[in-house]
Amino acid sequence: MHSTAFKEQFTDVVDACALAQGIVDTVREPVLVLDKELRVVAASRSFYSVFKVSPENTQGRHLYALGDGQWDIPKLRELLEKIIPQHGVMESYEVEHEFPDLGHRRICLNARQVFYEHGAGATILLGMEDVTAQHALEREKDELLKQKDVLLDELQHRISNSLQIIASIILMKAKTVESEETRVHLQDAHKRVMSVAAVQQQLHGSGASGPIEMVPYLSRLCETLATSMIGDTRPISLKVVGAGGRATPRQAESLGLIVTELVMNALKHAFPDDKVDGRISVAYEVHGTNWKLSVADNGIGKPDDVFAQPKTGLGTGIVKALTQQLGATVETSASLAGTTVAITHATFTTDAVHTA
Numbered sequence: 001m002h003s004t005a006f007k008e009q010f011t012d013v014v015d016a017c018a019l020a021q022g023i024v025d026t027v028r029e030p031v032l033v034l035d036k037e038l039r040v041v042a043a044s045r046s047f048y049s050v051f052k053v054s055p056e057n058t059q060g061r062h063l064y065a066l067g068d069g070q071w072d073i074p075k076l077r078e079l080l081e082k083i084i085p086q087h088g089v090m091e092s093y094e095v096e097h098e099f100p101d102l103g104h105r106r107i108c109l110n111a112r113q114v115f116y117e118h119g120a121g122a123t124i125l126l127g128m129e130d131v132t133a134q135h136a137l138e139r140e141k142d143e144l145l146k147q148k149d150v151l152l153d154e155l156q157h158r159i160s161n162s163l164q165i166i167a168s169i170i171l172m173k174a175k176t177v178e179s180e181e182t183r184v185h186l187q188d189a190h191k192r193v194m195s196v197a198a199v200q201q202q203l204h205g206s207g208a209s210g211p212i213e214m215v216p217y218l219s220r221l222c223e224t225l226a227t228s229m230i231g232d233t234r235p236i237s238l239k240v241v242g243a244g245g246r247a248t249p250r251q252a253e254s255l256g257l258i259v260t261e262l263v264m265n266a267l268k269h270a271f272p273d274d275k276v277d278g279r280i281s282v283a284y285e286v287h288g289t290n291w292k293l294s295v296a297d298n299g300i301g302k303p304d305d306v307f308a309q310p311k312t313g314l315g316t317g318i319v320k321a322l323t324q325q326l327g328a329t330v331e332t333s334a335s336l337a338g339t340t341v342a343i344t345h346a347t348f349t350t351d352a353v354h355t356a
Contacts, residue, residue, distance in 0.1 A: 030128040038063045038080060041123060050130065052101055073097050079111060084124060088113045094131070106132045167193040191229065191264055198224045198260065212252040214284050215242040221256050222282055225263055236271060236278035238263065245286035254322045255293055255343075261315045262295035262341050270299020270339060290346050298338040319343075 030047035032040055039062050048055065053067055063080075064072040075095040083090050093109045110127040167190050174186035198221060219240045226238045247255060259282055271278045278299065285292045319341075323330045328345040 027127070032063070032126040032128075034063060034080075034124040034126060036122055036124075038124070040066070047128070050128075051099070067100065070097070070099050076109070079109060080124065080126075084111050084113050104132070105130055106135050167197065192261075196257070196260075198228070198256075210249075211246040212249060214245045214247055214252065214255070215240060217252055217256070218242070218259060218282055218284060221259065222263070225260060229264065229267055234267075234271070234278070236267065236280065238280045238282070240282045240284070242284035243286065245284055245291055251326060254326055258293065258319050258322050258343060259295060261319050265315050266295065266297040266299060266339070270297040272300065290344070292345070293343040294340055296338060296340040300338075 027044055028046060029044075030050050031044040032047060033042040035041050039060060040058050043055070043058050047053075048058070051067065051070075058066060064077075073095050075093075079090055079093050079095075083093070090109070090111045093111070094106055095109060096104065096106050098104050108129040108131045110129075112125045113122055114125060115122045170186050170190040170193060174183050174190065177183050177186065222238050222240050230236050230238060263280060263282070266280050270280075278297070280295065280297045283292075283294045283296070285294075319330060323343055326343070326345060328343050331342050331344070333340050333342075
């Protein structure tokens with residue numbers, strides 16, 4: 001209603017007061033109307049109900065004297081005597097207090113100073129909302145999140161230990177078997193278990209609950225692979241290059257496993273004679289909404305389109321399967337200068353890789 005029409009309709013003071021009291025009573029949250037001396041002019045029905053006081057012991061009394069002084073709260077004094085006079089309005093101002101018959105409560109206060117024409121003083125509208133239950137739920141949620149983090153840490157620790165135990169058993173078995181072919185397969189299985197352990201370790205160290213920065217993640221992963229698979233005995237370097245990009249933890253895990261398999265394949269096939277100055281380069285590129293992962297070496301090379309062949313080895317099959325899960329394509333190019341395997345994702349979805 002327009003203010004002029006409102007004034008014309010409620011020129012009678014009694015009618016205006018009745019309307020004001022009706023508005024106060026309609027509000028679900030407790031509301032007090034205070035004069036400039038902080039005496040109660042009116043209170044809503046919900047105020048009487050929530051704080052268990054009567055109109056006879058409320059109206060006309062000073063706010064701080066209500067309920068044997070239960071509203072004489074230092075932070076409320078600050079609100080009414082300092083903040084409101086300076087700013088005229090205050091929203092979401094929380095106070096905590098021990099109320100008789102109610103116990104400890106957290107109350108969210110909203111206050112507004114109302115001025116009148118002809119200098120007739122001012123009143124303060126004070127709205128209250130009991131947010132004790134909401135804060136209790138928030139604390140409970142925070143505790144549950146902390147417990148979840150603890151359980152995830154424990155799970156990661158157990159997974160890491162289990163993988164280490166499995167890898168050790170496989171390696172021990174490889175040393176005792178007589179068949180050279182079986183020994184090679186067991187050693188290969190040992191490396192793959194260790195590669196999964198390395199991916200898990202790097203994801204866990206990155207705090208894998210949110211998006212993963214791919215270049216730092218791949219760099220840490222390749223440092224681990226270089227230490228465990230190359231060491232100081234082979235003249236081969238392993239480095240990561242790229243400008244940025246992020247992935248979900250699940251995608252980062254798949255990309256990490258792909259990199260591990262391709263690095264293992266390069267170490268196994270590209271440098272049969274321990275070539276001097278052997279190099280393996282892992283690159284991660286982001287172009288708008290698309291990304292490309294490539295692993296290149298300067299070894300002896302391998303046939304083009306090896307991933308398109310119907311029959312492939314275990315490592316090649318793992319890379320193909322993970323690539324399909326990511327909705328990407330894989331392509332191999334080889335020459336006298338070495339081999340490059342590129343994994344390209346050209347279809348963007350809301351949970352796919354984003355630019356950094």
